[in-house]
Amino acid sequence: MKKLNNYGYLFILPFFIIFITFTIYPILLTFYYSFTSYSGMGSPEFIGFANYTRLLTDTYFLQAFFNTLYIWGINFFFQIGIALLLAILFSDIRLNMKGLGFFRALFYLPNLITIASVALLFSILLGWHHGTINHLLLDLGLISQPINWLANPTTARWSVALIGAWMWFGHTFIILMAGISGISKDYFEAALIDGANRFQTFTKVTIPLLKPILLYVLITSLIGGLQIFDLPMLITDGTGSPQGSLNTMVLYLYNQAFRFNNYGYAAAVAYGLFVITVVFSLITFKAMYRKSVKEG
DSSP: OHHHHHTHHHHHHHHHHHHIIIIIHHHHHHHHHTTEEOOSSSOOEEOTTHHHHHHHHOHHHHHHHHHHHHHHHHHHHHHHHHHHHHHHHHHOTTTOOOOHHHHHHHHHHHHHSOHHHHHHHHHHHTOSSSOHHHHHHHHTTSOSSOOOTTTSHHHHHHHHHHHHHHHHHHHHHHHHHHHHHTSOHHHHHHHHHTTOOHHHHIIIIIHHHHHHHHHHHHHHHHHHHHTOOHHHHHHSOSSOOSTTTTOOHHHHHHIIIIISOOHHHHHHHHHHHHHHHHHHHHHHHHHHHHHHHHHO
């Protein structure tokens, strides 16, 4: 019987082989490369902590860090704002809005479109001379001449951030609606009987009971935001233009590795990004958890 039970290990062996080969081994190899000077040719040259020392004083990496936080901050503000507003409307027992299933699917649709298609679509919409948005604004008399949205650092960052918010607000809306659905309607009915208005119900009932879900959304959004790469890569020339404003941390990592063949330093950037993500996530979790304990 004991021998028969051991056959179970044969069934889980393929998973562990694939996991070790394609996950554990690359992580350990990247960690080793971060201590070397390696161009992809020949043997890596061990240089100790030189890559990490360079990382701390690298102005391009610091700019990429600022760009990433800037884009994520705008993205998250609009993403959570729109999602919360819609969640409030659909959960309001006074309004009793219908068609939640249809609107959930409708709001989630942008998240299903491939990022390459989204980048192509908005490259056309934001085009300088022939872009749809410029033509619309000109026809409405809101601008006197076309705006080159993707050539100005500020408008380029805002464009990427708002595109990301458009793509992800439906996902956040579904999560928030799931959290609100888990709140007993007795709380909302009691608030209604006590004469609380919509704002008071939202701030005194919905938000406090929704804090675990909001914490989850914040941390997952932060982790995803710090790894933003595909949209800045595809919507311009892939180098972070204009003037480095779209040069995010992962795009900087990618260019160091595959454009400049500096694999050792790129590996150090990858682990630097990992440390930054962990630190920011812990700070966010601790801050919200401490606030919840004090209020409790």
